[in-house]
Amino acid sequence: MRELKITPIKNGTVIDHIGNGLALEVLRIIGVKELDRDSTVSLALHVRSQKIGWKDIVKVENMELSPRKVNAIALIAPTATISIIRDFKVREKRAVDLPDRIAGVLACPNPNCITNQHEPLESEFEVVRRRPVVLRCFYCERQVDEFLPHLA
């Protein structure tokens, strides 16, 4: 990957093997507003990948992702891997993995669901199927297989 000419980061997170064209969505999940003001964010779009054909990569300096953000990335980019970089070294590398239950990540697409009615509760979904991912709302039992428009 030397030809990418993206500066290595000292501390932060590299999200690799993101499905082609989804880097901006991943960036949206990460939340640019929450970044350290001196941090650099690098995006690489449409990069050749042996594993998935074409991929996107996102590098964020000085940030490690919360489990909730990792779950959101797992929903829209299930092939992604996440590497934690500390002092220029990869300290931890893992594929994103969906837990059996996901809370607070998605809004239920059913407008009549109780989770969309100003009740003091978080949305919660159970994983019905993993490939492709299908979730079911724990409250109204509506199934969801499209996640981008419903990210909380």
Added chain:
Amino acid sequence: MTLKGRDLVSIRDLSREEIEEILRTARRMLPISEGRRASRALQGRILTLAFFEPSTRTRLSFESAMLRLGGQYITIADPASTSTRKGESLSDTIRMLSGYADAIVLRHPNEGATRLAAQVSDRPVISAGDGAGQHPSQTLVDLATMHEAFGTLTGLRVVLLGDLKFGRTVHSLAHALALFGAEIVLSHPPGLGLPVEVREHLDQMGARISQSDQLHQAVREADVLYVTRIQRERFPDEAEYRKVAGSYRVDATVLGGAKARLIVMHPLPRTGEIAPEVDGTPRAAYFRQAFLGVPVRMALLSLLLGVKAA
């Protein structure tokens, strides 16, 4: 296996054995529900009926069930008179109500409301329907009606006719029929088929399901014709409703080629789907079905409250 202290939010909360236990208990409740025997089994117990949407049969049959067993009830019949109008959350309302009674029956316009209620209440919560979602106690009544007519549920051929999209009773019923190995035939106006997730769920259960666009044909082989009304109030606009309104009607002609033992069921209220000429025939099971709401709900209340009543 015990039902004591449990909630009934979705028919999926119950195993086949648990449903059978409720139906058995309901049969034992018959003499009490008909007023031929008295019971004080639920004396000193209070049931809250929290109805945030209109209901006649479900509410009255729960009231009757509680009274027949010597219990009492308190009721929210008009949500306009409660503090939800002042902006109180359902969670807070339910927490409060769970301190006032031994169990709560909830009907609410939002899907998932009864699941939320069950989470925050430390008393059993029974769903009486939420939005277009499930209506499990109605399903138990439906199963009791079929069981009374045929002595079994396994192997019955049941035609589900009408609004299978918005009709909440059919979603719960289809699940239960699949659980008991009944055969399901779907017959509906265009655009009113089962929601994709309900159909997928039934397929995953290995349900025997077929589709029939010819009502006469479907009725010929059936044991049960389960008719539902088109849920006008759930249509996004009136024009869409008018396109399908009145597109099916069960009358003597439709039933002409049916087997002698076929029964016609309907969760009621009906709005013209069944011609009055069917009412006086032995096929008409819908008023018996409405009556069986009482013994079935008596069984449910006594089992969830852990009381041996009959």
